[in-house]
Amino acid sequence: MKRAVWVAGLACLVGTPSSSEVRAQEELPEITVRAPKPAKRRARVAVRPAAPAPTPALPPSTAPEELRMDAPLASESRLTAEHVLARGAASLGDTLGTTPGVSATSFSPVASRPVIRGLGGFRIRTQEDGIGTADMANLGEDHAVSIDPLVAGQVEVIRGPGTLRYGSQATGGVVSASNNRIPTTIPRNGIAFEARGGLNSVSNGADGAVLLDAGGGNVAIHADAYRRQAGNYRIPGGVQANSSYRAEGHAVGGSYIFERGFIGMSFQNTAMTYFIPGIDSAKVKNHIDLHQKKWTSRGELRVGESGIDTVRYWLGYTDYHHNEINGVGADAEIGSRFKNRELESRVEVAHLPFATGLGELRGSAGLQWGQRDLSVAGATEALLAPTQTSNLATFLFEELRMTPRLRAQAALRIEQTNTNGTGARFPATFLPPPDQPTIFPVERRFLPVSASAGLLYDLPHDIVARVTVQHVERAPDPIEMFYKGPHDTPRTFEIGDPAMTLEKADTVELGLKRARGDTRFEASIYYSRYQNFIFKNFTGIRCNENFASCGAPGATYDQIIYSQRDARFVGGEIQIEHDVARIWNGVFGVEAQYDIVHATFADGGFVPKIPPQRLGGGLYYRDANWTARVNLLHAFAQTNLGAFETPTPDFNLLNAEVSHTTTLPNGNWPVALTVGLKGENLLNADIRFHQSYKKDEVLQPGRNIRLFASMKF
Numbered sequence: 001m002k003r004a005v006w007v008a009g010l011a012c013l014v015g016t017p018s019s020s021e022v023r024a025q026e027e028l029p030e031i032t033v034r035a036p037k038p039a040k041r042r043a044r045v046a047v048r049p050a051a052p053a054p055t056p057a058l059p060p061s062t063a064p065e066e067l068r069m070d071a072p073l074a075s076e077s078r079l080t081a082e083h084v085l086a087r088g089a090a091s092l093g094d095t096l097g098t099t100p101g102v103s104a105t106s107f108s109p110v111a112s113r114p115v116i117r118g119l120g121g122f123r124i125r126t127q128e129d130g131i132g133t134a135d136m137a138n139l140g141e142d143h144a145v146s147i148d149p150l151v152a153g154q155v156e157v158i159r160g161p162g163t164l165r166y167g168s169q170a171t172g173g174v175v176s177a178s179n180n181r182i183p184t185t186i187p188r189n190g191i192a193f194e195a196r197g198g199l200n201s202v203s204n205g206a207d208g209a210v211l212l213d214a215g216g217g218n219v220a221i222h223a224d225a226y227r228r229q230a231g232n233y234r235i236p237g238g239v240q241a242n243s244s245y246r247a248e249g250h251a252v253g254g255s256y257i258f259e260r261g262f263i264g265m266s267f268q269n270t271a272m273t274y275f276i277p278g279i280d281s282a283k284v285k286n287h288i289d290l291h292q293k294k295w296t297s298r299g300e301l302r303v304g305e306s307g308i309d310t311v312r313y314w315l316g317y318t319d320y321h322h323n324e325i326n327g328v329g330a331d332a333e334i335g336s337r338f339k340n341r342e343l344e345s346r347v348e349v350a351h352l353p354f355a356t357g358l359g360e361l362r363g364s365a366g367l368q369w370g371q372r373d374l375s376v377a378g379a380t381e382a383l384l385a386p387t388q389t390s391n392l393a394t395f396l397f398e399e400l401r402m403t404p405r406l407r408a409q410a411a412l413r414i415e416q417t418n419t420n421g422t423g424a425r426f427p428a429t430f431l432p433p434p435d436q437p438t439i440f441p442v443e444r445r446f447l448p449v450s451a452s453a454g455l456l457y458d459l460p461h462d463i464v465a466r467v468t469v470q471h472v473e474r475a476p477d478p479i480e481m482f483y484k485g486p487h488d489t490p491r492t493f494e495i496g497d498p499a500m501t502l503e504k505a506d507t508v509e510l511g512l513k514r515a516r517g518d519t520r521f522e523a524s525i526y527y528s529r530y531q532n533f534i535f536k537n538f539t540g541i542r543c544n545e546n547f548a549s550c551g552a553p554g555a556t557y558d559q560i561i562y563s564q565r566d567a568r569f570v571g572g573e574i575q576i577e578h579d580v581a582r583i584w585n586g587v588f589g590v591e592a593q594y595d596i597v598h599a600t601f602a603d604g605g606f607v608p609k610i611p612p613q614r615l616g617g618g619l620y621y622r623d624a625n626w627t628a629r630v631n632l633l634h635a636f637a638q639t640n641l642g643a644f645e646t647p648t649p650d651f652n653l654l655n656a657e658v659s660h661t662t663t664l665p666n667g668n669w670p671v672a673l674t675v676g677l678k679g680e681n682l683l684n685a686d687i688r689f690h691q692s693y694k695k696d697e698v699l700q701p702g703r704n705i706r707l708f709a710s711m712k713f
Contacts, residue, residue, distance in 0.1 A: 077157045078154055079156075081153050084152060086657055086659065086706075086708055087149075087678070088207065088706045090148070090149075091109065091112035091149070092155065095155060097112070097114075098616075100574065100593045100594070101524075103115045104691075105120060106700060107141040107692060108245070109245055109274070110144045110272060111137075113138070114157070115691050116157065117597055118571070118597035118599050118611060119171075119172030122169055122480065123171050123173075124138065124172045124174075125163070126174075126176075126177075127166065127174065128147055128177045128178075128179065129178060131296050131316035132166075133146050134294065134342035134344065135318075135320050140490060142487075142489035142490050143322070146292045147177050148226055150197075150208075152179055153178045153179045153180060154177070157176075158175075161409070161411050161452035164450055164472070165366070167368065167370075168393075168415050168473060168475055171472045171474050171503075181252075181266040181296070182266050183220035183254070183255045184262050184264075186220045187215060189668060191212070191213070192713070193211070193713055195711050196709070197708070198709070201705040201706070202680075203230035203231050203234070203701070206229065209225065219254065219255070219257070220257055220264075221253070222251070222252065225249070225250040226248065226250075227247070227248040228245075229244075232244050233702075234701065235686075235699040236686055236702050240698060241277060242275040242278070243277040244274075244275050245272065245275065247271070251266055251267065252267055253265065253267070260301055262300055263297075263299035265295070265297040267293070267294070267295050268296075269293050270290070270291070270294075271292075272288075273288070274287060275287040277694065278698055281489065284327060285326065285328050286488065288324055290320075290321075291321055291322070294317070294318045295317045297315045297316075298313060299312070299313055307352055307354075308351060308352065311347070311348070314345065314346045316343070316345075318341065319341055320340040320342070321337065321338060322338050324338070333379075335379055335488040336378050336383060336486075337376070338375075338376050341372070343371045345369050346367070346369075362398070362399055363399055364396075364397050367392075369390075369392050370391050371388070371389070372390075373387070374386070382422075383484060384478065384479065384482055384484075385421065387420065387422070389417065389478055390418050394413070396412045396413075398410050406456070406457050408453070408456075409453070409454050410452065410453045411451065414448075415448045415449075416445070416447055417445070417446045417447075417448065417475040419443070419481070421442055422439060423481065423498030424437040424440075424484045425438040425440070425498075426547070436547060442498045444481070446475035446476075449471075449473055450471060450472040451471050452468060452471070453469055453470075454467060454469070462516050465510075466509075468508070469506075469507070469508050470506070470507045470509075472505050473504045474505075474534075476501075476502075476534060476562075480496055480500060481496045481498045481562075482498060483495070483496040486544070486545050487557075491557050491558065492559075493550065493557040495559070495560065495561045495562065500534065501564070502532065503531070503533060503534050503564070504530065505530045505531070506529050507526055507527065510524070511523060518578060519577075522575050523574040524572055526569075526570070526572065527570050528568070528570075530567040531566055535608065536562060537563035537643070538558060538642075539560070539561055540559075541559040543557045544557060565602065566601065567600065567601050568599070568600055570598045570599075571598060572596060573596075574592075576592045576593070584623065586621055586622050587621070587622060589621075590620075591619075591620060592617040593616045594613070594614065595614055596613035596614075598610075598640070606641055607642060608642025609691045610640065611690060612638035612650070612690055615636075616632060617631070617632065618631030625662060626658070627676075628657065628659075630656040631655050632652060632654050634651075634653075635650055638690040648688050648690035651686065651687045654682040654683045656678070657676065657679070658678075660674070660676070666713070669713045670713060671712070672712050675708075676707075677705065679706075680704040680706065681701065684702045686699055687699060
């Protein structure tokens with residue numbers, strides 16, 4: 001089966017690769033110590049054509065991040081499946097890393113999480129078709145997101161008020177992948193097929209995927225499978241040791257589609273093994289072996305009467321685990337085991353629009369419930385004793401059209417989060433020989449309340465202006481409260497704080513957007529003030545495998561204490577593209593982008609791991625068959641340093657791409673064939689990302705040529 005998927009996925013290519021507490025307790029939180037427990041509208045069934053419609057002679061945009069108008073209050077970017085295929089990255093972070101306002105942790109080619117406006121980790125939610133990935137990627141930069149970009153139909157980045165729909169842990173943004181694993185339409189002619197894949201020169205890597213949709217009557221089914229692998233990637237002057245990986249997965253799903261909606265479910269299985277670059281990691285062949293099984297269901301009922309427009313639901317259950325391993329073969333030794341079992345559900349009801357004294361009102365309300373069982377076992381003791389977190393939330397979104405040009409939008413989310421775990425109280429001094437921490441059971445209850453409001457005004461020339469204000473609250477994650485001990489892969493010794501309170505942020509944002517015409521752009525500026533901002537506080541002390549070793553000579557793990565401090569984030573991003581002239585059968589244009597984040601604590605110190613400002617631009621050409629693009633992105637040096645950080649030099653990233661799409665006649669089964677070539681880091685520059693914990697030891701990949709192709713009918 002694996003070999004068949006590999007061959008089919010690359011068949012179109014030339015050759016194959018060898019409440020803080022309850023509100024009354026917010027000011028002075030208490031830790032509750034519990035006794036130990038014993039061990040009428042009618043709608044037709046949607047039909048999807050077998051092959052995509054012919055590409056217009058002058059499509060609206062070639063920029064990978066298409067400018068969107070369907071959710072104006074939110075600042076959004078979108079990558080289509082074609083853009084994702086061309087980039088060929090093995091992670092969501094590297095796929096989105098050049099998007100304005102988005103960077104990547106780049107811990108390894110597979111473990112690279114998105115960083116949105118300087119925020120990452122527990123503040124960024126990753127999801128597929130509305131359900132969270134339920135992996136453990138936000139627990140550490142070395143942990144991979146379980147979404148493979150190769151099988152994602154499209155990837156969106158959602159910032160601002162739109163994140164309130166998904167949870168208090170999404171305060172920094174949402175990265176949402178869409179696929180068809182739960183079909184919502186029946187293919188025309190009963191079947192649709194696609195194969196996509198590519199080859200990378202920098203790592204002798206290859207990736208391939210096949211996707212099949214079929215159906216008839218009221219039943220639609222979906223199946224997909226993918227595989228990717230790569231060796232150690234090349235860097236200027238050599239090879240980055242311990243950077244190889246392999247990953248594979250498959251999924252099946254089906255839906256019953258009826259006149260007013262659909263109901264369906266799917267199952268997916270993911271497995272990957274990836275090595276972690278770095279001096280100490282390479283010495284011991286440090287790597288992660290990851291497995292995930294996931295069951296999801298979703299449905300929609302278009303009511304159209306009794307005041308109800310549409311009812312939708314999402315349901316997902318995930319069983320996830322990974323081992324962090326030193327050595328290979330007979331010398332392999334498991335350092336720690338991470339396990340997560342998670343259930344998530346959400347129901348939304350959209351009401352029919354109705355007239356008020358101020359204008360037409362439309363919107364939706366919903367409920368979300370979830371439960372998460374999490375544990376981390378070390379080689380000799382529990383690094384995170386079994387912890388259970390449950391949450392129940394209600395949310396509301398409304399839009400009021402007051403005039404043909406002026407709209408107001410508002411959102412509200414109230415959530416209760418209960419966390420049961422095992423805390424540790426550490427002594428005040430870490431100088432040897434330190435006392436051992438006191439361990440005790442803890443039960444915490446939080447009540448985060450978040451709200452947003454905004455105005456949108458349609459200006460002349462298809463420009464939309466927006467202003468939003470937002471107050472968001474986030475409950476601390478169990479890792480931030482209860483983790484205690486070494487984390488092998490990033491070489492950190494992490495200490496949680498069970499007395500943490502709610503993290504709160506007040507944000508105001510101004511934006512302008514134009515998504516059509518010869519000149520298209522989106523610009524945003526924002527100001528956020530955080531109360532009790534949670535961050536990883538490097539102490540400058542080093543530890544080994546246990547707390548007693550902290551401060552000892554020769555220790556190699558950087559000690560981190562999860563801490564809270566007031567902070568301020570100021571920044572913005574802008575993206576512009578302009579069609580200069582019509583040439584041959586298409587259009588020639590120019591593009592530019594810029595983003596910046598300035599983050600400081602209340603005492604004037606800098607927040608750690610903040611990406612530098614970036615400035616870029618390029619040229620593009622497009623017509624009905626050809627797309628060509630060249631872009632240079634300059635990242636400035638980062639000298640605004642948090643505690644124990646080192647400066648990061650500037651770099652220039654030069655990329656270029658050309659692709660050709662043609663439709664081959666084949667009776668009732670026309671075949672759309674795309675073949676392309678992309679060059680990345682063509683200057684072979686030394687690239688280090690300031691937000692990466694291994695940036696002083698690890699260079700990003702050097703010059704890479706990627707051959708990619710897709711075939712679909």
